[in-house]
Amino acid sequence: MPADPTFAGLGTTIFEVVSRLARTHDAVNLGQGFPDDPGPQDVRQVAAEAALEGSNQYPPMLGLPTLRQAVAAHDRRFYGLALDWETEVVVTTGATEALAACLLALIEPGDEVVLFQPLYDSYVPMVRRAGGVPRFVTLKPPDWRLDRSALEAVVGPQTRLILLNTPLNPAAKVFGAEELDLIEEIARCRNAVVICDEVYEHIVFDGQVHQPLMARPAMRDRCLRIGSAGKVFSLTGWKVGYVMGNPALLAPVIKAHQFLVFTVPPNLQAAVAYGLGKEDAYFAGLASGLQVKRDRFAAALAGSGLRPLPCAGTYFLNADISETRISCGDVAFCERAVAEAGVAAIPVSAFYEEAAATHLVRFCFAKDDAVLDEAAVRLARWLG
Ligand code: PMP
Ligand code: GLN
Numbered sequence: 001m002p003a004d005p006t007f008a009g010l011g012t013t014i015f016e017v018v019s020r021l022a023r024t025h026d027a028v029n030l031g032q033g034f035p036d037d038p039g040p041q042d043v044r045q046v047a048a049e050a051a052l053e054g055s056n057q058y059p060p061m062l063g064l065p066t067l068r069q070a071v072a073a074h075d076r077r078f079y080g081l082a083l084d085w086e087t088e089v090v091v092t093t094g095a096t097e098a099l100a101a102c103l104l105a106l107i108e109p110g111d112e113v114v115l116f117q118p119l120y121d122s123y124v125p126m127v128r129r130a131g132g133v134p135r136f137v138t139l140k141p142p143d144w145r146l147d148r149s150a151l152e153a154v155v156g157p158q159t160r161l162i163l164l165n166t167p168l169n170p171a172a173k174v175f176g177a178e179e180l181d182l183i184e185e186i187a188r189c190r191n192a193v194v195i196c197d198e199v200y201e202h203i204v205f206d207g208q209v210h211q212p213l214m215a216r217p218a219m220r221d222r223c224l225r226i227g228s229a230g231k232v233f234s235l236t237g238w239k240v241g242y243v244m245g246n247p248a249l250l251a252p253v254i255k256a257h258q259f260l261v262f263t264v265p266p267n268l269q270a271a272v273a274y275g276l277g278k279e280d281a282y283f284a285g286l287a288s289g290l291q292v293k294r295d296r297f298a299a300a301l302a303g304s305g306l307r308p309l310p311c312a313g314t315y316f317l318n319a320d321i322s323e324t325r326i327s328c329g330d331v332a333f334c335e336r337a338v339a340e341a342g343v344a345a346i347p348v349s350a351f352y353e354e355a356a357a358t359h360l361v362r363f364c365f366a367k368d369d370a371v372l373d374e375a376a377v378r379l380a381r382w383l384g
Contacts, residue, residue: 006129013121014350018334022344028375031334031344033169033315035366037289039235040275040282047238047271059266061258063091063242067273071227071242074276078201078283079215087247090254091269093261094239095199095228100126101260102195102224102243103161105252107132111160116146118170118351120197123163133158138355141318142309144171146179151186159190164213167200167313170351170362174204174312180211184219193249194219199228199241202283204313205291214244221246224253229272232286234366240264240272290315290366297365300376304383306361315366318348322359324383329358337361341382343375 011017018031038044062068065085072085083089092098099122107113109131115123117138127134135154139146164183166175175183187194194213201210214223224245230236243253294317298308305324311317321333328336330347338344345363349356365372 004129006125010125014346015121018338018344018346021335021338025338025342025344027338027342027344028371028378029344030363030365030367030372030375031346033364033366034236035234035315036368036371037234037366039233040278043233043235043271043275043278046274047267050267050270054270055266057266059263059269061263062254063089063264064266064269064273067091067242067269067276070273070276071244075212075225075244078210079212081212081215081220081244083244084247088244088250090243090250090257091264092241092243092257093264094230095197095226095241096122096239097257097260098226098228098241098243099123099195099197101253101256102226103127103130103132103163104260105256106161106193106195106249108160110158112154112156112158114151114154114159114162114192115353116164116168117353117355118168118348118357119163119353120165120169121351124353127163132161134353135159136353138352139168139171139173141171141320141357141360144168144173146175146182148182151182155186155190155192157190159192162187162192162194163197164194165197165199167198167204167210169200169314170316170318170346170348172309172311172314172316172318174208174210177211180213180216183213184216187222188218192222194223196223196225198225199231200314201227202232202286203290203315204287205294206312208312210313221249224249229268229275232283233272233275234286238268238272240268293365293367293369293372296369297363297372297376300373301379304376304380306379306383309360315364317363317365318360319363320359321361326383330361331358334361337379337382341378343378343382 022029348360
């Protein structure tokens, strides 16, 4: 049977595996990252009305003008970025397609791509399928700091791309200004492009503000910035994303997009265009509401032996399992937790290609309070 070895050799994505296990065991699912919040009523209303009253035929390949304008206006409003909506914005089927299009379009066989571990699970297969050679920088808990020597050790004449995810899933880390300075310095020195996966841009806590690398003048034309309406509006099933970048960088990405999906459902685009114009309080409330949940869940874990790590952004709280009464690695811990405690979580080692940390599990806290409380009670009973 013909098959590409990159894909033939892959397992099923950990998110699907854990969600299936959660269903099998009727467990509280804090694995896969999706919120219980149904998303803003008005945004869903626009989608419903657009499906009934608007066109349901192929929208323009680059995305509805209203959405591309809204994305450009959003990036000006929050980051001071001046994007030309006609040439610098393309709408994609979620950030997943955005990432695939960027990697397929920009990598030539043998190009090296710098990746920070732990990382989102689509990155490495897509880099490899595009012919790229991944070069890993491993960030270490609990602060996951980016170290100059670790970055310098993996860059060289073949470095073509750096793939940066901030806020970082699963580490819940927000890259600081000094770390971004370092990435900027290396990217400029190596003439590399930075693909910035910023899907959690509005899920940053404790008064911090998301700072896109692309908003730095010297990086404006060296970055492709990726966003996802799924995360901005708690509508992960919609799979509406966008890529922003200078026309020369974006042009090949658009060519990849035209044959990956070509276009994205028009009613969802119309609704996201509306939503991106929502008042500041909406965006602030998204982060503050999730921050309260983070703190509620972290506090509820006290007494279980699970030690929460710092969480500066994203939907995710990681906990150190090494002081619990269960002595095993993160994979076995999660297998037992779903079956014995009835709580599904993701083993953090799933987010590594090599040298994985095996003492951490990731919980999604973007859930109803009662769900979080029930999960914590179950974990405490199991581990107590
Ligand atoms: N990047 C990261 C870091 C993610 O966590 C996710 C998952 N939500 C994605 C990309 C994919 O986003 P989307 O659902 O918009 O395809
Ligand atoms: N981004 C989500 C997570 O990290 C899952 C996305 C998916 O299931 N593909 O849990």
